[in-house]
Amino acid sequence: MNEMDLLTRFRAEVPLGASPHAEELFRAGIHDHSTERPVVPPPRNLLARIRMPWRLTIAAGLAAGLAAGLLIAVQPSSPPRPTAVQPSGPSVMTAKLLADRAATAALTGPTVPAGQWVYQRTVTYQASPPAGVPARLTQGSWSTADGSLSYMPGSWGYGADHALYGKLGSLPRNPIALDRYLANLSYPNANATQTNKDVADFSTIEQLLASAILPPSVDAALYRALGDIPAIEVKSHITDVDGRAGVAFVLPETSQSANLEIILDASDYSYLAQAAWEPSDGSPNSAIPFTETAVLTTTLVSGPGSVQADSAPPSPAELTAEKAAMALLNNQKAGLGVPDPSQWIYRKLGTSGGTQEVWARADDTEQGSYVNGTLVTCVRSASCASGTRWLMSAGPAFAVVDPPMREPGPSLPYDPQPLLDKLNTYRTGCTDTAGYCNAAGVFANMLIGYADVGISSLTWYFSLADLPGVTVKDITDAAGRADVEFSFPLTGGVTGILFDATTYQFAGYLKSGGQTLLLQQANVSGPGVLP
Amino acid sequence: MTPQSRAHADPDADADDATVIQLSRNEPEHFTVLFRRHAPHIQRYVVRRLGADAADDIVAETFLLAFRQRNSYDLTRADARPWLYGIATNLIGRHRRAEIRLFRALARTGADPVTEPFTDRVDDRVSADHASRQLAAALARLSAKLRDTMLLAAWSDLTYEEIALALGVPAGTVRSRLSRARSKLRQTMGDIDPSALAEEPQT
Numbered sequence: 001m002n003e004m005d006l007l008t009r010f011r012a013e014v015p016l017g018a019s020p021h022a023e024e025l026f027r028a029g030i031h032d033h034s035t036e037r038p039v040v041p042p043p044r045n046l047l048a049r050i051r052m053p054w055r056l057t058i059a060a061g062l063a064a065g066l067a068a069g070l071l072i073a074v075q076p077s078s079p080p081r082p083t084a085v086q087p088s089g090p091s092v093m094t095a096k097l098l099a100d101r102a103a104t105a106a107l108t109g110p111t112v113p114a115g116q117w118v119y120q121r122t123v124t125y126q127a128s129p130p131a132g133v134p135a136r137l138t139q140g141s142w143s144t145a146d147g148s149l150s151y152m153p154g155s156w157g158y159g160a161d162h163a164l165y166g167k168l169g170s171l172p173r174n175p176i177a178l179d180r181y182l183a184n185l186s187y188p189n190a191n192a193t194q195t196n197k198d199v200a201d202f203s204t205i206e207q208l209l210a211s212a213i214l215p216p217s218v219d220a221a222l223y224r225a226l227g228d229i230p231a232i233e234v235k236s237h238i239t240d241v242d243g244r245a246g247v248a249f250v251l252p253e254t255s256q257s258a259n260l261e262i263i264l265d266a267s268d269y270s271y272l273a274q275a276a277w278e279p280s281d282g283s284p285n286s287a288i289p290f291t292e293t294a295v296l297t298t299t300l301v302s303g304p305g306s307v308q309a310d311s312a313p314p315s316p317a318e319l320t321a322e323k324a325a326m327a328l329l330n331n332q333k334a335g336l337g338v339p340d341p342s343q344w345i346y347r348k349l350g351t352s353g354g355t356q357e358v359w360a361r362a363d364d365t366e367q368g369s370y371v372n373g374t375l376v377t378c379v380r381s382a383s384c385a386s387g388t389r390w391l392m393s394a395g396p397a398f399a400v401v402d403p404p405m406r407e408p409g410p411s412l413p414y415d416p417q418p419l420l421d422k423l424n425t426y427r428t429g430c431t432d433t434a435g436y437c438n439a440a441g442v443f444a445n446m447l448i449g450y451a452d453v454g455i456s457s458l459t460w461y462f463s464l465a466d467l468p469g470v471t472v473k474d475i476t477d478a479a480g481r482a483d484v485e486f487s488f489p490l491t492g493g494v495t496g497i498l499f500d501a502t503t504y505q506f507a508g509y510l511k512s513g514g515q516t517l518l519l520q521q522a523n524v525s526g527p528g529v530l531p
Numbered sequence: 532m533t534p535q536s537r538a539h540a541d542p543d544a545d546a547d548d549a550t551v552i553q554l555s556r557n558e559p560e561h562f563t564v565l566f567r568r569h570a571p572h573i574q575r576y577v578v579r580r581l582g583a584d585a586a587d588d589i590v591a592e593t594f595l596l597a598f599r600q601r602n603s604y605d606l607t608r609a610d611a612r613p614w615l616y617g618i619a620t621n622l623i624g625r626h627r628r629a630e631i632r633l634f635r636a637l638a639r640t641g642a643d644p645v646t647e648p649f650t651d652r653v654d655d656r657v658s659a660d661h662a663s664r665q666l667a668a669a670l671a672r673l674s675a676k677l678r679d680t681m682l683l684a685a686w687s688d689l690t691y692e693e694i695a696l697a698l699g700v701p702a703g704t705v706r707s708r709l710s711r712a713r714s715k716l717r718q719t720m721g722d723i724d725p726s727a728l729a730e731e732p733q734t
Contacts, residue, residue, distance in 0.1 A: 003666070003669075003713055003720065006663070007666065007685040008685050008686075010579075011645055011646050014578045014645070014649055016571050016572065016575050018566070019587050021587045022574060023570065025592075026570075026590070029591060030559065340607075365699070
């Protein structure tokens with residue numbers, strides 16, 4: 001028997017299987033996260049609301065397997081609605097009347113620019129929460145008013161309703177046309193049943209009301225459209241999970257869908273909450289437990305991570321950071337330029353002294369460049385940096401930037417301002433630390449020569465817009481390209497960071513009056529290899 | 532783990548790991564699918580290296596670290612096992628001395644603290660065969676890099692290319708490490724008297 005066979009049999013008594021304790025610890029850890037990051041997002045997904053066969057499969061699989069933290073769980077009997085007060089008599093409020101009042105109220109709302117950052121605190125109540133998730137979960141999250149970007153600490157994404165919002169520009173005025181338009185958003189090609197169209201309309205409107213800040217006229221049109229859904233009903237005298245008096249649009253349960261509600265404030269008809277539940281019809285897959293998500297506060301803020309009310313319109317620097325972030329997000333989503341961990345990132349740089357080519361391994365363990373005509377490759381360190389007279393040693397080790405394959409070191413802060421403070425603690429040889437010169441220097445270093453920072457750099461871009469005194473201006477760089485410059489009022493060190501004015505890709509930086517430009521970047525198989 | 536073996540127990544059986552991770556970026560609860568799918572194997576690997584007591588924390592931490600890093604996961608990699616084994620192996624590295632102590636205890640006494648909880652027959656418990664004792668002694672002498680590579684090759688189902696990904700080294704390095712590790716094991720197993728080992732390694 002050779003040593004490999006011996007090894008394969010060695011300790012083979014250890015059984016396959018995760019221990020319940022490990023799973024408990026994992027769940028608890030995820031749950032700890034959920035105080036800032038949701039384990040259970042608000043039920044905004046249309047598909048979660050319509051009983052599709054594949055959803056049933058998931059629910060059944062869950063019941064058979066572990067009670068994992070998925071949104072839908074199977075429950076044998078109907079949970080009582082915990083806070084609703086059932087109407088005691090016939091409702092005097094009709095759907096049309098409620099729609100009209102809500103639309104009128106919506107028209108008095110503020111007009112918020114699409115790029116305005118909004119901080120929203122919500123509470124989600126679930127009658128039958130997954131193990132490890134509290135029945136009542138309060139969460140905070142940020143998004144732009146148009147939902148194009150969303151942020152929770154450590155997690156960036158497109159706002160859930162970005163695509164929807166983008167289609168609202170041509171919202172029809174005619175109620176019938178509007179109804180058809182909304183249904184088509186969900187069923188562009190299918191001949192949907194009336195029930196499915198009702199659910200689609202309702203859910204689309206609900207998503208938009210819950211998660212984007214719409215122009216008042218659009219808001220109003222959506223409320224009117226709610227009143228026009230044929231099956232719509234109204235329920236008065238109810239309270240939401242936060243105990244506020246409300247009145248609700250109700251789309252009654254059908255064989256295709258759960259009972260859905262949009263709850264408005266009973267006095268001013270502003271949006272309060274969305275809810276979904278259904279009584280069990282006795283079949284094993286029928287019960288979607290009662291779930292309600294109420295918006296507690298909506299605050300206009302200066303940017304992601306900030307909770308202080310600030311309704312000043314986004315600064316040009318913030319808007320530029322957003323564009324750069326969107327460009328990065330789009331690249332990531334398309335998988336563009338994301339290197340294989342074993343690959344190297346080739347960069348061709350332009351300076352006043354000529355061009356230079358540098359390589360960084362995608363996992364950032366090594367860097368390479370030509371010194372006196374010889375390719376020098378070495379691990380990333382201060383001595384290597386001085387030996388190759390290239391990459392500055394200042395800046396975090398790549399391990400803290402959240403790479404896919406490396407041992408995680410201490411994490412950098414997630415939110416922009418704390419990140420900025422942390423980056424400013426690295427030494428880049430400048431003196432104006434009060435002006436965050438080191439943070440600017442680290443930023444330039446990372447983007448010009450480090451490995452793939454990936455999606456983490458979305459936070460970095462927003463940090464950039466938070467540097468004291470930052471302005472943006474259009475410039476033509478030494479390579480003749482039209483760039484946007486983040487310009488910092490610093491006397492030494494890095495004074496500007498450049499992005500391409502069209503693509504919003506990183507283009508270079510300014511230091512001591514000179515430009516260092518990123519002329520070309522590509523993933524290659526090794527150091528010294530050209531694209 | 533083969534796709535077949537996970538098919539009936541896994542509600543997201545159709546979705547590969549990358550898809551699950553992508554979903555988890557906006558809906559974190561999807562990440563529990565990854566735990567259910569891979570934790571059984573990761574747990575066995577960690578237990579075999581460090582024993583059941585230490586394993587629970589490491590397995591949980593492996594998946595929590597992965598969860599926190601899910602935004603930077605390379606979605607072109609459909610199979611997340613190399614990533615997860617890589618994280619687990621890094622975490623095991625923090626317990627190197629404990630791992631070596633366990634190997635040496637087995638080599639010295641013939642009783643393996645790692646497998647003890649899983650064997651109920653007394654004679655199994657006290658009498659690891661001579662070859663296992665030699666193997667444990669030899670493993671204790673391997674460098675951490677060689678041991679990581681060797682044990683991933685023996686105890687995970689990863690291919691050499693996947694081990695390379697897990698350890699963040701080129702595939703050629705995995706092959707050369709394995710060949711070095713095997714010859715070292717052969718060599719040391721030939722000349723070790725396990726009972727002569729000292730209690731604590733001097734490192």
